[in-house]
Amino acid sequence: KAGVTQTPRYLIKTRGQQVTLSCSPISGHRSVSWYQQTPGQGLQFLFEYFSETQRNKGNFPGRFSGRQFSNSRSEMNVSTLELGDSALYLCASSVPGYRETQYFGPGTRLLVL
């Protein structure tokens, strides 16, 4: 099976702009979770989507949003970018349940100037 794919792999944006990142899960996985990885804060959970619905949400401002499509692909959007949004954004896919295991994609590295 192909792994989790994320596009684009690298992005450079300026403050105030908005950005959309894309994630395609492993075939058959209906849950997609997003994480932000920074040197200072480590890996932090953003949100999770299952069957096109946001089921879980982390402690990030409303500028961070996402959605999931009927084919389980997911996008996350960050509006009004700030310098502190520079990070590696990771997507993970899984089959939800009591033995859920999340598998990660390579990430999108976002640099905000």
Next chain:
Amino acid sequence: AQSVSQHNHHVILSEAASLELGCNYSYGGTVNLFWYVQYPGQHLQLLLKYFSGDPLVKGIKGFEAEFIKSKFSFNLRKPSVQWSDTAEYFCAVMPNTGTASKLTFGTGTRLQVTL
């Protein structure tokens, strides 16, 4: 809310030395436990996982971990490290509710293996 502590931030070992990385978690209910590894320039990969049963679990590349419920710990071990084990290691927990779908990670341990 759950939390995870990894006490070793940076570990330097010589090849063939034994490894033990500490992980402690805090949560009021049942959790699933994971170790992930991030090799330089690569994405986060699953090393091993624990759901229930035998508290000693074996993963890929000779790694194992032991769940000690009374200590809320899930330490990672390897009897003899190789230079290729140089990477960052993350312990993570997920509440075992069936719908949590949220991993809480520790801050990571950077392992450097010297020749």
